Amino acid sequence: MKSIINYLKEVICGVWSLLKGMAVTGKYFFSPGQIVTQKYPNNRKSLVMMERFKGEVIMPHNEKNEHKCTGCGICEINCPNGSIEVISKMITTDDGKKKKAIDKHIYRLGMCTFCALCVKNCPSDALAFGQEFEHAVFNRALLIKVLNKPGSQLMKGVE
Numbered sequence: 001m002k003s004i005i006n007y008l009k010e011v012i013c014g015v016w017s018l019l020k021g022m023a024v025t026g027k028y029f030f031s032p033g034q035i036v037t038q039k040y041p042n043n044r045k046s047l048v049m050m051e052r053f054k055g056e057v058i059m060p061h062n063e064k065n066e067h068k069c070t071g072c073g074i075c076e077i078n079c080p081n082g083s084i085e086v087i088s089k090m091i092t093t094d095d096g097k098k099k100k101a102i103d104k105h106i107y108r109l110g111m112c113t114f115c116a117l118c119v120k121n122c123p124s125d126a127l128a129f130g131q132e133f134e135h136a137v138f139n140r141a142l143l144i145k146v147l148n149k150p151g152s153q154l155m156k157g158v159e
């Protein structure tokens with residue numbers, strides 16, 4: 001007799017918890033409130049990630065194809081896993097002085113842990129985090145990127 005009573009109690013508890021769960025589902029079905037889920041990938045074109053999202057390290061350029069990277073190499077030194085390689089070159093400025101400048105700022109996205117040490121420690125604020133997150137590729141070499149664009153130059157006023 002006791003086992004039958006326990007069995008019935010378990011059935012009633014099960015039905016009660018099911019009804020409680022259905023009540024929560026029903027509430028959100030008829031009155032969703034703030035929707036935080038995204039219809040990805042259907043909304044690819046309109047999707048805007050959170051401001052703090054770290055998709056990849058980028059080097060912003062302005063409309064004149066200028067960036068703020070001086071080629072100092074501090075980001076390379078700070079990167080804990082060798083994701084950055086700064087290749088610099090010597091250039092002659094308009095007033096005839098020799099000056100170090102960036103040749104290639106190489107970023108290995110496949111190794112990056114998004115720790116932000118490079119972005120935070122860049123003395124000229126040349127790096128940032130981009131919003132792109134669809135990085136899947138069949139060839140991992142495609143995850144090695146040159147952040148300074150072809151033909152780009154150091155922004156005027158950045159030393």
Ligand code: SF4
Binds near residue numbers: 071073076125
């Ligand atoms: S990105 Fe910043 S820290 Fe890295 S080489 Fe350029 S100026 Fe230096």
Ligand code: SF4
Binds near residue numbers: 078083116117
């Ligand atoms: S975010 Fe961190 S791991 Fe990635 S490149 Fe910068 S310093 Fe290296």
